[in-house]
Amino acid sequence: MKLFGSLTSPYVRRLRIWLENTDYEFVALDVFSSEGRAQLESVSPARKIPLLQLGKETIFDSRIIFSFLNKKLQREELTLDDENTLSLIDEANQAYVHLFMLSKSGVDTHQDSFYFNLQREHINNLLLHFEGMVSAGHFKQWNYPAICLFCLLDWIDFRHLENLENTPALKEFRDKHQDHEYVQLTNPR
Numbered sequence: 001m002k003l004f005g006s007l008t009s010p011y012v013r014r015l016r017i018w019l020e021n022t023d024y025e026f027v028a029l030d031v032f033s034s035e036g037r038a039q040l041e042s043v044s045p046a047r048k049i050p051l052l053q054l055g056k057e058t059i060f061d062s063r064i065i066f067s068f069l070n071k072k073l074q075r076e077e078l079t080l081d082d083e084n085t086l087s088l089i090d091e092a093n094q095a096y097v098h099l100f101m102l103s104k105s106g107v108d109t110h111q112d113s114f115y116f117n118l119q120r121e122h123i124n125n126l127l128l129h130f131e132g133m134v135s136a137g138h139f140k141q142w143n144y145p146a147i148c149l150f151c152l153l154d155w156i157d158f159r160h161l162e163n164l165e166n167t168p169a170l171k172e173f174r175d176k177h178q179d180h181e182y183v184q185l186t187n188p189r
């Protein structure tokens, strides 16, 4: 089993942390180098990571990879609420990835315009929703949804996209989990 990814992607890191005791090969690519892109193109038409190769099967998208492996390894049971939470974490993650790419392309993402105002509103609502969930005692178990939330929070902090001081419960949640051995081993800093 081979997992293709990068050392910084939050979508890849969530799977690496979740798979900490599983035997597999991790193929680390620099997706923004020409070499990395060529390697990615040879395995995926979407040129996105993470991607899993298992025998003749190739699986795209972290959510599908997780569902496939979770069924195969019989690791954890997700409720409908957990699935909804994962969708919200992915929404927030995708919005931040777009803002990061735009900012890397020289676009002022703090500008007062329709698209950026909507994105900020969207992101702020989602963060406040997660802040409320953590304050109400959710994410106590270190399972896949908690790992996904951790990877989102740690990545937006790493990329300076958000100041976690503004959401104290989320900051505490992120800080509390930073000492796990595999969290340290996958730290992109």
Ligand SMILES: N[C@@H](CCC(=O)N[C@@H](CS)C(=O)NCC(=O)O)C(=O)O
Pocket: 009, 010, 011, 031, 047, 048, 049, 050, 060, 061, 062, 063, 097
């Ligand atoms: N929905 C996808 C999102 C994956 C994604 O956005 N990956 C980014 C890295 S964080 C990527 O491959 N970027 C390379 C590119 O867009 O060229 C998943 O959950 O796997």
